[in-house]
Amino acid sequence: MSRVKFLDLKAQYPLIKDEIMRKFDDILDRTGFVSGKYVTEFEKKFAEYVGVKHAIACTSGTTALYLPLLAKGIGPGDEVIMPVNTFIATAEAVSLLGAKPVFVDIDEATCNMDVEKIEAAITDKTVGIIPVHLYGQCVDMDRVSEIADKAGLWVIEDACQAHGAAYRGRNAGSMSDAAAFSFYPGKNLGSWGEGGAVVTDNDELAEKMRLLVGHGSIKKYYHKVVGGNFRMTEFQGAVLDTKIEFLEQWNEGRRKNAHLYMQELANVEGLRLPHVEEFNKPVWHLFVVRVGNREAFMDALKEREIDCGIHYPFPLHLCEAYAHLGYKEGDFPVAEKVQKEIVSLPMYAELSRDDIVRVGECVREILVESSVATVSQ
Numbered sequence: 001m002s003r004v005k006f007l008d009l010k011a012q013y014p015l016i017k018d019e020i021m022r023k024f025d026d027i028l029d030r031t032g033f034v035s036g037k038y039v040t041e042f043e044k045k046f047a048e049y050v051g052v053k054h055a056i057a058c059t060s061g062t063t064a065l066y067l068p069l070l071a072k073g074i075g076p077g078d079e080v081i082m083p084v085n086t087f088i089a090t091a092e093a094v095s096l097l098g099a100k101p102v103f104v105d106i107d108e109a110t111c112n113m114d115v116e117k118i119e120a121a122i123t124d125k126t127v128g129i130i131p132v133h134l135y136g137q138c139v140d141m142d143r144v145s146e147i148a149d150k151a152g153l154w155v156i157e158d159a160c161q162a163h164g165a166a167y168r169g170r171n172a173g174s175m176s177d178a179a180a181f182s183f184y185p186g187k188n189l190g191s192w193g194e195g196g197a198v199v200t201d202n203d204e205l206a207e208k209m210r211l212l213v214g215h216g217s218i219k220k221y222y223h224k225v226v227g228g229n230f231r232m233t234e235f236q237g238a239v240l241d242t243k244i245e246f247l248e249q250w251n252e253g254r255r256k257n258a259h260l261y262m263q264e265l266a267n268v269e270g271l272r273l274p275h276v277e278e279f280n281k282p283v284w285h286l287f288v289v290r291v292g293n294r295e296a297f298m299d300a301l302k303e304r305e306i307d308c309g310i311h312y313p314f315p316l317h318l319c320e321a322y323a324h325l326g327y328k329e330g331d332f333p334v335a336e337k338v339q340k341e342i343v344s345l346p347m348y349a350e351l352s353r354d355d356i357v358r359v360g361e362c363v364r365e366i367l368v369e370s371s372v373a374t375v376s377q
């Protein structure tokens, strides 16, 4: 039996390869390698896709988080609230500017930030909140906005896993001051290298970030502010300008696969399926289930040649890199418990029905027959 891959990027090549190669040839002919017509075209399409006025392409999702923070002038003495269960980049963007990430625990059902814990984390140093639409499902943004408005804070969405996700009919990335997207290759919309975009409806913020992305200048050598080199290359622009046309189709494929997983894995004792809030339309960047005795479960999957992963093995307060913040075990009990149980199963648009059925059979076999694991329901 063949291996079930966690992600198979080659499966999408037939749709896009010729077009991208044609654009690569064009770039080579024109020797215009940085921030040219493909980047500009892509920025237009992406802003339209998200439903905002501006998209500024940049080097990564981490940069896309960093740019609005830089534009807002955050620095030492400032605190920014975020979930404890996220990829480290959310916190790094804050730390790179000398400000302090402040973590809040997660909601047990969705694994997203527990919005009811935000208010308790606000101090007189808090300047903003970064909700993370983890695994492709949006945070309860109405509640986040309500809390932020009351406390006079800005909100920046980390939408790095949520291209195309919707919350009460609104798109991820369109519900705050600015939002960051990652185009790391494995994302729902991925480049062939590194890439990101920051989006906003705010003209002034957009103008500042547009300057910061390219050494503080629009006109070469006329540097208005101190920025940096965070520009997207034309090769990545060409890949993304091509791939964005298929994003809806790919997201639909992921939704169909998630639905099939839900059917195949229904009523398996010891397994907890992902929970989707009724107001959300996720894009299933990851399909994360929960089991007890997770390591044995993962070993059993691997023996059956089914790839799996953990997103993420450590809540950020227990990451070595953030030891200096002084948090300790027990500070975020929900995240700590959930983190020991989560397993990400293979998920991508082209994953076949047969593969999903096989994963379902194997999970049942592992949990029912060998009763490897149980999970708190």
Ligand SMILES: Cc1ncc(COP(=O)(O)O)c(C=O)c1O
Binding pocket: 060, 061, 062, 063, 086, 087, 089, 090, 132, 158, 160, 161, 181, 182, 183, 184, 195, 196
């Ligand atoms: C939630 C989240 N935030 C930020 C990032 C950072 O994106 P990048 O890897 O493109 O810098 C990622 C992607 O890895 C992510 O998943």
